[in-house]
Amino acid sequence: xTSGHGVHRDLAWALKQQAQRxxxxxxxxxxxxxxxxxxxxxxxxxxxxxxxxxRCLASYAAPAVxxxxxxSQSGSGNWIALNRLAGSGTPLYTPVYRYKAADTxxxxxxxxxxxxxxxxxxxxxxxxxxxxxxxxxIDLVSASAAGRFRTQWTVPAGxxxxxxxxxxxxxxxxxxxxxxGAGRWGVHQFGTACIxxxxxxxxLLCTAFEEATVFTASAGTVALQWAQAVTNATSTLLGQGSxxxxxxxx
Numbered sequence: 001x002t003s004g005h006g007v008h009r010d011l012a013w014a015l016k017q018q019a020q021r022x023x024x025x026x027x028x029x030x031x032x033x034x035x036x037x038x039x040x041x042x043x044x045x046x047x048x049x050x051x052x053x054x055r056c057l058a059s060y061a062a063p064a065v066x067x068x069x070x071x072s073q074s075g076s077g078n079w080i081a082l083n084r085l086a087g088s089g090t091p092l093y094t095p096v097y098r099y100k101a102a103d104t105x106x107x108x109x110x111x112x113x114x115x116x117x118x119x120x121x122x123x124x125x126x127x128x129x130x131x132x133x134x135x136x137x138i139d140l141v142s143a144s145a146a147g148r149f150r151t152q153w154t155v156p157a158g159x160x161x162x163x164x165x166x167x168x169x170x171x172x173x174x175x176x177x178x179x180x181g182a183g184r185w186g187v188h189q190f191g192t193a194c195i196x197x198x199x200x201x202x203x204l205l206c207t208a209f210e211e212a213t214v215f216t217a218s219a220g221t222v223a224l225q226w227a228q229a230v231t232n233a234t235s236t237l238l239g240q241g242s243x244x245x246x247x248x249x250x
Contacts, residue, residue, distance in 0.1 A: 156220025167208025
């Protein structure tokens with residue numbers, strides 16, 4: 001036979017457990033918190049994650065089903081979705097930069113990846129890739145653009161797209177002129193070599209711009225490959241401050 005004390009004890013324990021469970025579910029008791037949740041539906045400015053409809057922050061761009069998102073609840077019970085967790089090497093819509101902290105000289109016509117202007121890309125993604133290149137290839141003895149400057153790109157296996165190239169043409173630009181009357185421009189394959197010229201003044205760098213929209217199939221590296229167009233003992237320099245900007249857009 002159960003004693004009256006035992007019944008009261010069991011009742012007190014049950015009431016305590018019930019109150020604890022209710023408090024765990026009540027924002028007014030629990031207070032604000034955050035957690036991870038998988039997005040199962042996307043609405044107009046909202047996502048549904050783990051059955052909870054959350055308003056998206058403006059910084060949560062292009063939410064997608066399957067995102068692992070950080071969601072948070074206020075003390076009044078309102079839910080927001082802060083953003084997705086990084087699930088790849090490059091965040092969506094956020095540029096990643098690489099730059100040259102010092103000049104790199106090369107006196108060879110063998111193309112090779114630059115040691116600084118390189119970045120990993122994710123599989124099945126879309127990127128805007130932009131190179132800004134400061135270079136010099138002057139032969140100080142003959143004052144001619146002897147070695148010149150030649151580029152192409154390394155991209156992940158199976159990547160598709162075309163690159164645009166803009167810069168001085170293969171010849172020599174006279175000092176004091178803006179363009180020398182010629183230029184390099186056009187649309188090229190990633191592995192098509194582009195050759196640029198130089199100024200006849202070794203104190204002046206030239207600039208070339210190359211960019212592309214790259215569609216990846218597999219993960220891998222994008223990098224600027226470069227060398228001299230013709231082997232010359234006077235090094236061609238890829239200069240300090242040259243940059244690579246990588247933006248994942250899809």
